[in-house]
Amino acid sequence: MGKAPLDPSVEHYIQPASIDVTRAVAKEMHSGKVDTIFHIGDISYATWFLVEWGFFLHLIKPLASQVSYMTGPPLETPRVSRSLYVTLDSGGECGIAYESYLPMPAAGKDKPWYSIEQGSVHFIVMSAEHPWSEKSEQYNWMEMDLSLVDRSRTPWVILIG
Structure with missing residues (x-):
């Protein structure tokens, strides 16, 4: 699952398939056969912008509010660029938001x-x-x-x- 706003006119880079994936998982979850979701790696695809984390968290809310939503670390979690310059990707800083928004045991x-x-x-x-x-x-x-x-x-x- 990635990130996608329901209104794509507000986003520079969207992943419309993520809405379909989330809907498919929700359909399976509502069958009553799902106790836990494990989302391992590639969390949110937020390209350094906190608003994109907001899109992702809003997208998974119907899932994560109903069953255990466990995650594994996204790629490049330990690398932190600490750059002041805007880049096309997170520069590894997705780990900061990941640990803040999705705390795991x-x-x-x-x-x-x-x-x-x-x-x-x-x-x-x-x-x-x-x-x-x-x-x-x-x-x-x-x-x-x-x-x-x-x-x-x-x-x-x-x-x-």
Whole structure:
């Protein structure tokens, strides 16, 4: 899902398909078969403008207000340009808005990996934007998290990233 205003005359770069995707997800959600939505990466496509985050948040409100709406970090979250110049893209600063608007039960600041349990499923959300090779901080966290899973109570483990 991306961002799109219902009135495209107010936006310089829109993604009209995002409205269709959101409607399709809402239709599926209203069937009563959806408990959680995992939106992993590519969050909002807000190209450095807060108003575009507003478009995105307005678009997902019917979904996120009804079921758990869990996210994984957007691409380039850790990179921050700190540039004073307007660019065509966020320059990596989307992570600032992402962490502010969509707080998740993350391991810590700039550690956007986490796990949750829903019924008999243990979900692990990892970050593909942070090191996850053996001995990395994320790998060590994942190893610890997996060791705490009670497989008799939660036999299913799903890794998302």
